[in-house]
Amino acid sequence: MINGALYVREMKKSIKLIVILLAVITMYVAIIISMYEPKMAKLLDDYVKMMPQLMASVGMTGGATSLLGFMCSYLYGFILIVFPMIFCIIRANGLVAKYIDNSSMVSLLCAPVKRFTVAFTQMAVLMSGIVILIVYTTILEIICAQYFFPGELDIAKLLVLNTGLLGLELFIGAICFFASCIFSEVKYSIALGAGLPTLMFVIQMLANVGDKAKNAKYFTFFTLYDSTGIIENEAGALIGTIVLFAGAIVLYTASVTAFCKRDICL
Secondary structure: OOOHHHHHHHHHHHHHHHHHHHHHHHHHHHHHHHOOOHHHHHHHHHHHHHOHHHHHHOOOOOOOOOHHHHHHHHHOOOHHHHHHHHHHHHHHHHHOHHHHHOOHHHHHHHOOOOHHHHHHHHHHHHHHHHHHHHHHHHHHHHHHHHHHOOOOOOHHHHHHHHHHHHHHHHHHHHHHHHHHHHOOOHHHHHHHHOHHHHHHHHHHHHHHHOHHHHHHHHHOHHHHOOHHHHHOOOHHHHHHHHHHHHHHHHHHHHHHHHHHHOOOOO
């Protein structure tokens, strides 16, 4: 189902972007976890009190009583969502739509490789990149937590939390990949693939502020990823994670099907 040569070639193209994103994530994760120390944690909480709406818009609420809760407040509302999302947007567009737009897909489909294999391989490349980012982040968080605050991180809950994050990013990747598979021009692929997740995230930021905008959460799929609810074992948060994974499966399936059935001039 996967063409090995094509997979390796595309993964090589992903490496530079993955390394850059991992470097940024490493910096933020290490700094934030090290700031769990009482004085620094109080400083961050003071920022929350001074700029409550701004901090709330990016999911930073403060007042955490555990290391994992602290990480949820300052990492999972913005940083660990946005950077993998950037990968999804850039690579999904480059895996299909860009090839069609510059006519390179013609050469690829002329080779003795089935359309399904091409689409499935490109999908596997995107999903592999997402998995690498989330798995690396998880390992990094455990290492940093054990280094700075041995024994204080609930690793079991962290794994569940990052499983939910994986579901969210796979769903975002599925949206981007679907847009890449149905459009022949990069501008349209980006408009939907980048535009929809970005719009949804902005709506989520407005919902986080609360007051009159709190009902906006019902119009964005980011609400399905409730990091606080996950670590508190809330049923609704776990159901949200399942919905994200199910949605990702549906969209990836639709993407491959659309690519196989569409008319590409050879």
